[in-house]
Amino acid sequence: MADFNFELVSPERLLLSERVTEVVIPAAEGEMTVMANHAPTMTTIKPGVVTVKATDGKVTRYVVFGGFADILPTGCTLLAESAVPVGELSRAAIEKRIEIARAELENASADEHKTGIEQFIASMTALNGIVVAA
Amino acid sequence: MPSLKDLKNRIASVKATQKITKAMKMVAAAKLRRAQEAAEAARPYSQRMSAVLSNIAQAVGADDSAPRLMTGTGRDQTHLLVVCTAERGLCGGFNSQIARFARDHVRKLLVEGKTVKIVCVGKKGFDILRREFASLIIDRVDLREVKKIGFENADQIGKKIIGLFEKGEFDVCTLFYSEFKSVISQVPTALQLVPAAVSTDAADAGAAAIYEYEPDAGEILSDLIPRNISVQVFRALLENVAGEMGAKMSAMDNATRNAGEMINKLTLSYNRQRQAQITKELIEIISGAEAL
Numbered sequence: 001m002a003d004f005n006f007e008l009v010s011p012e013r014l015l016l017s018e019r020v021t022e023v024v025i026p027a028a029e030g031e032m033t034v035m036a037n038h039a040p041t042m043t044t045i046k047p048g049v050v051t052v053k054a055t056d057g058k059v060t061r062y063v064v065f066g067g068f069a070d071i072l073p074t075g076c077t078l079l080a081e082s083a084v085p086v087g088e089l090s091r092a093a094i095e096k097r098i099e100i101a102r103a104e105l106e107n108a109s110a111d112e113h114k115t116g117i118e119q120f121i122a123s124m125t126a127l128n129g130i131v132v133a134a
Numbered sequence: 135m136p137s138l139k140d141l142k143n144r145i146a147s148v149k150a151t152q153k154i155t156k157a158m159k160m161v162a163a164a165k166l167r168r169a170q171e172a173a174e175a176a177r178p179y180s181q182r183m184s185a186v187l188s189n190i191a192q193a194v195g196a197d198d199s200a201p202r203l204m205t206g207t208g209r210d211q212t213h214l215l216v217v218c219t220a221e222r223g224l225c226g227g228f229n230s231q232i233a234r235f236a237r238d239h240v241r242k243l244l245v246e247g248k249t250v251k252i253v254c255v256g257k258k259g260f261d262i263l264r265r266e267f268a269s270l271i272i273d274r275v276d277l278r279e280v281k282k283i284g285f286e287n288a289d290q291i292g293k294k295i296i297g298l299f300e301k302g303e304f305d306v307c308t309l310f311y312s313e314f315k316s317v318i319s320q321v322p323t324a325l326q327l328v329p330a331a332v333s334t335d336a337a338d339a340g341a342a343a344i345y346e347y348e349p350d351a352g353e354i355l356s357d358l359i360p361r362n363i364s365v366q367v368f369r370a371l372l373e374n375v376a377g378e379m380g381a382k383m384s385a386m387d388n389a390t391r392n393a394g395e396m397i398n399k400l401t402l403s404y405n406r407q408r409q410a411q412i413t414k415e416l417i418e419i420i421s422g423a424e425a426l
Contacts, residue, residue, distance in 0.1 A: 009182060011285040011368055017219035028349055042186065043348040044357050059154065064204055070186050081361070082285065 002036035003055045005075035008062060010083050015062070016052070023076060024051040025069050025122075034069075034076050041071040047123045049086065061086040061125065063127065065097065066120070098124050141404040145397060152393035159386035166317065166379035172283075175371040180369050182361055187330075190358065193351045201356040203296070203363070206329030207305045210375070212249040213241065214304035216327070218296065218311040218370050219259030220280045221379040226385035228312065228320060228378055229258035234237070235322035236310045240267060245329065251369060255291060255371070272303075283371045285364070292364030299328055310376040311370035318384050320377035325370065327363050 006023050008016040009043045026048025051063045067080035084093075098121055105117045136144070191204070217236045219229045236252075236259070243250050252267060254260035254274040263271060275291055277283065295307055307328035312320040347354055 011176055011179045011288075011365060012172070014178050039346055040344060041346045041348060042190070042354060044350075044354055060163075068186070068358065070182065077182055079179060079186075081289075106349045 004036040004038075004073075006052060007075070008052075008064075008083055009077065010079060010080050012082075012120045015080075015083055016060075019054055019055045020052055022053040023078075024049075024065070025078060026050065027029065027069070033073055036079070037073045038071050038076070040073065043071075044068045045078070045080070047120065047127055049127070050080075050083070063089050065124075094127060096123060135210055135407075138404065138407055141400060141407065144288045145380075145400045148393050148396050148400065152390055152397065155389040155393060159383055159390060162225075162379045162383040162386060164420045165248065165287065166376060166383055169372065169379050170314075170375040173369075173376050176369060176372055180365050183358075183365050187346070187358055187362055190347075190351055190355050193345065193347070194355055201352075202357050203299060203328055203354070204330045206363070208297075209305045210248070212251065212304045214241050214251045214253065214295070214298065214307040216253045216255060216291070216307065216309045216367070217263065218309065218316075218367075218374050219254070219256035219260045219285055220264075220414045222378075223259045223376050224257060224384035224385065226388075228381035229256075230262060230308055231320070232312050233259050233262040236326070237263065237266065239308070239310070239324065240270070253294070277371075283368075283375060285368055286370030288371055289364045290362065291367045293354065295363060296360050297366075304328075309366065309370055311374050314373045314376040314380065317380040325366065327366060330362060331343075337360075 003019045003021045006016070007014065007018040012122060021035065024031055025034060026045050028044040032043070045064060045067050047065045048063070048075075050064050051076070052060045052062070062080075062083045062085055064078070064083045066080065066082040067083075070077045070079070091095070101121050101124065102115050105114060105121070106127055155294050161223060172213060215236060217232065219232050223229065240252070244322070250267075250269045250270050252263060254263060254271060255277065257276065257278060260271065260274050268316055275294075277287060280287055299307070306326065308326050309325045311325070313323040345351075
């Protein structure tokens with residue numbers, strides 16, 4: 001099976017850079033699976049789970065909190081605001097983020113900004129369910 | 135002429151100072167290494183970011199859908215200066231260099247009749263700029279409690295800047311920080327944040343494939359620009375930490391060397407005086423014996 005280079009980058013460091021066959025990313029308009037020779041696409045991502053399938057068939061899952069992905073036929077780069085392996089994330093951490101977002105919502109004035117935060121909270125809440133179930 | 139005891143005390147105190155400066159130098163060296171690593175690790179992200187940004191900026195072009203953070207308000211009456219300095223002193227001219235650079239900039243803007251607002255990041259810059267422009271400083275960010283600068287710190291500052299922009303508090307935003315060239319050289323730098331200075335060189339977007347955008351280019355751009363501001367602030371903060379540690383290291387190295395020189399000088403005059411005293415005592419004994 002054809003493989004391609006996948007990079008997961010957070011502002012603080014390069015988290016992952018390896019050959020993979022398949023990556024599922026939570027794109028802004030629904031989940032999408034990226035495989036080798038994908039058409040060049042750029043998309044924003046919402047908080048969710050990124051599933052990476054390496055060439056040896058090993059599957060790793062990361063939780064990302066927003067960002068965007070740059071997909072080329074030869075590779076895929078995911079720039080995440082912050083990313084954590086699923087196993088290391090606790091429910092408390094998510095709840096803390098939701099709380100911060102809520103506080104922000106109260107201070108927000110612009111409507112657009114408000115919807116943005118509300119969406120964030122919604123997907124975070126969904127995430128809360130997924131991660132703990134997993 | 136100080137007495138022998140005075141000299142002895144002074145040598146002891148200079149030695150104690152030397153020990154402290156030596157320890158500080160070593161601490162700074164260790165921190166510098168860590169800061170450099172952090173700056174290194176953050177590089178791929180900001181590189182990718184600017185590549186993607188120039189790519190999209192080209193796609194969107196200068197039409198009206200481009201977000202205001204990128205095109206600016208069309209005026210340049212009110213300037214916001216974000217001045218990033220260190221939280222601590224004892225690092226040579228590091229802080230005053232940045233502050234002086236920012237101060238010159240402020241003066242120039244004031245002469246041109248612009249309105250200037252200042253946000254200080256770091257205590258030292260605030261202390262210096264407060265003397266002259268106390269009324270212009272609208273906010274300050276304190277990072278003293280922060281042990282290791284994380285993206286959240288930068289994101290907070292970025293959000294603050296964007297919030298001010300949305301309220302129409304300024305037209306142009308410039309970030310002042312010190313670029314880390316090497317351990318001995320840090321160059322104060324001004325970087326324009328708003329309107330975003332996106333390089334639209336065809337050269338560095340040469341590999342620009344025809345992208346599909348999801349949701350669409352404009353929307354991605356308006357999501358990216360604020361993020362880019364935070365990333366730039368983050369990069370500036372990291373460079374600053376590395377620069378501060380570099381400056382501190384060389385300052386402390388100098389201090390240690392000066393202390394060494396001082397000890398040598400003091401030891402010399404201590405020995406000379408002791409010898410003089412011995413000679414004097416001998417003369418007293420001999421002349422006493424001769425008188426008998």
